[in-house]
Amino acid sequence: PAMTNAAATPPAAPAAAPADAFKVASLAVGDSVNAEHKVRKAEDHFAPNQKTLYASVLTDGSTNGATLNATWRYLEGKGQLVSSISQRIATSGPATTTFKVENPNLWPEGKYKVDITLDGKQVASQSFEVKKR
16 A cells, blocks of 8 residues: 655644733732732731731733632631622733722631632632731
């Protein structure tokens, strides 16, 4: 039988994400924000009487509409939900989206966590603790 000498065609490489693909670049948790809505100083310990906590999410890339969600949890005991907040954003470059939780009373001491999702997929997480200084 005749043998053909055809060059094997390599499988197509998976498409790389576009350079301006929308993504979360960083997450910071703190007790105050600046004029650009960024957390002034990232912290992982807070006093029980700290009324407001912030999570600033820095994103890169562009989107016509993505949903960021921050889910705050108290991890002691049964891992109770503190707050879940979603924000829909549209941007054509670096942006900051800030979430906050407030407690007019004292925060229970213990471990907490904030999870950030982008369109339902977890993309960042930060643990922190509330305790007397």
